[in-house]
Amino acid sequence: RRLVKHxxxxxxxxxxxxxVLAGAALSENKELVTDVLLSTGxxxxxxxxxxLQLEFQGKRMSEVPVVKDVLVYFSSLSIxxxxxxxxxxxxxxxxxxxxxxxxxxxxxxx
Numbered sequence: 001r002r003l004v005k006h007x008x009x010x011x012x013x014x015x016x017x018x019x020v021l022a023g024a025a026l027s028e029n030k031e032l033v034t035d036v037l038l039s040t041g042x043x044x045x046x047x048x049x050x051x052l053q054l055e056f057q058g059k060r061m062s063e064v065p066v067v068k069d070v071l072v073y074f075s076s077l078s079i080x081x082x083x084x085x086x087x088x089x090x091x092x093x094x095x096x097x098x099x100x101x102x103x104x105x106x107x108x109x110x
Contacts, residue, residue, distance in 0.1 A: 011077070015087055030092065034085045041079035048075035 048071045052062045062068050 015083075030085065030088050033088045034081060037084045037088070038079060038081055041077065041084075045075050045077055045079070048072075 052060070052068070052071050052075065054061045061071060
């Protein structure tokens with residue numbers, strides 16, 4: 001139960017950080033940012049599924065308790081375009097607010 005709680009927190013942080021970074025990097029092209037995040041998420045899901053089958057030092061990753069839980073979690077994520085798009089929109093707004101405040105501060109200091 002604690003692991004699920006922590007994984008949900010990690011998931012929220014990943015979405016927020018990804019949205020903010022992508023919004024800052026490509027604030028003028030929301031669709032491209034959303035597509036990149038969606039592709040990255042889908043790749044992560046596919047990779048997690050494959051890693052579950054990987055054998056390392058005579059053990060499958062699906063037999064290692066914590067590793068299995070993390071890989072199962074990531075392989076079962078539901079990544080929705082609408083949710084990512086909303087996150088990018090919010091990140092763009094946040095970045096513009098921060099940049100606007102920095103511009104105002106710079107003008108006041110001149």
